[in-house]
Amino acid sequence: MSWHVAEQPLIFARDLVKRFGDFTAVKGIDVEVAPGEAFGFLGPNGAGKSSTMRMISCVSAPTSGELRILGMDPVRDGTRIRARLGVCPQLDNLDPDLSVRENLTTYARYFGLSRAEGRRRADELLEFVQLSDRAGSMVEPLSGGMKRRLTIARAMINEPDIVLLDEPTTGLDPQARHLLWERLFRLKQRGTTLVLTTHYMDEAEQLCDRLVVMDGGKIVAEGSPRSLIETYSTAEVVELRFPDGLDSNADYAAKLDGIGERVDPLPDRVLLYADDGDAAVAAVHGRGLVPSSVLVRRATLEDVFLHLTGRTLVD
């Protein structure tokens, strides 16, 4: 039991393991999330993000290791912890035969709120997620983005200490994603602790103060989006396409060797990691190579991600 309440992490995991039969989904991870933080689990499908989230949301018991949520043990105090969590699951589980508003008022009752309080919060949250004009309509005709916003509103009904979002914008169109990010950013500004999983790099960069990259059930990197880019990538990336590319990109990569810090031949283009992109391009031309297109851009989390978790497709 820690007596430093102010410094106590809301989520604390040490050597956390989750096994399903012979399969080990989470292979001993350490995580700490501080109050007010926006924390992300980044990783390809099957990295163990969702299994970790399910343990944090107290619906799946850890196989071994230590896990404390809000200073409590999820196995013993699961009900008390869940009363203070807001969960936005990956698969929508709204009640399609209830109205938008009823979805919130019904959910409020699960937390023991009075009917009047449930109605008050429902109206306030519908305002917040910009669904007030749909309050009386059924859930089924709503768009994917509206449903997700409603799910987030529902996750907020108990004024939770931590909001858990599992792939919050998967399957949404760009407009819907940006609206959702903007709303989540507001939540963050209010001081709500956000924990999310995502495989979208832009989402992680937009929302997370700090994140861990998971791969194969383990944490392979940890830090702020910026610090991860600084640690695992160069400041800039040059994307080169060659007219006769495709099969000969590996040959080009050999010819580019020594320019920048690292050369990564892809089927359709060659990536050149360098702190000064323009200087690298000059060096390419200096070697007499004539790419058909050149793009110099800042390194993103995606570069870090692909570097750390590899380019092999995981289904």
Place this chain on the structure above:
Amino acid sequence: MAMGTVHPSIAVLERHLTLYRRLWRASVFSSFVLPVLFVISMGMGVGGYIGSVQGVDYLSWIVPGVVASTAFQMAVGESTYSVLGDFKWVRAYHAMRATPVRPDDIVTGHLLYLLFRVTTAVLAFLLVVLFFDALHSPWAVTIPLVCALLTVATAAPVMAFAASIEHDSHFALLFRFVMIPAALFSGVFFPIEQLPALVRPVAYVSPLWHSVELCRSATLGIAPPWPIAAHVGCLLLWALAGTAMAAYRFRRRLED
């Protein structure tokens, strides 16, 4: 557990009632009108040929059977697709699981909802048959209690079954090999003494038979074939074992 102003199982019941408020008109026919039509056609139509069974007119004899079998069918019907659906398609149970609602509360809330549905249907039915002069004893007031017990005794094990299957085609097996034989061989339409001795045990294990006999003894003011405590005991056994099984199955399924 001081969680707030309402017990989680009541909150679950409220969700069912909110849903039912949109559907109740559709259910009026199957739960009120149909059993009454049934009594009229079987009791008066078939009864006209049969005359009396065990010393009473066939209508009076069949009424307690029909009321119990209405409760039975309602308990089964509302515990199959809707339960599997809330696991698989709607995922409402997963939504509840993310809150202070525990799997036991989900089971209890569902059973409370069924008790409401069955009790209202039984009361309406009793009111109608009162005018057919089919209730011959003041003990008939115990029928809602018997039907409540039957509801839990039936719905709980069916919920446990629904919570342990992956595909709704399994319900066909349940209907074919459990529900239909139970409905036919539980003394609803004829005394089970008419059954070959080999088939009679089907009735003895069926919760429906025990409640049919209890209801019949209540409307006719006669003693049931077994001691009342034995009939009630069998129903209680089904109810308790079924509820424990359902709670276990719900916990397992929402855990993984």
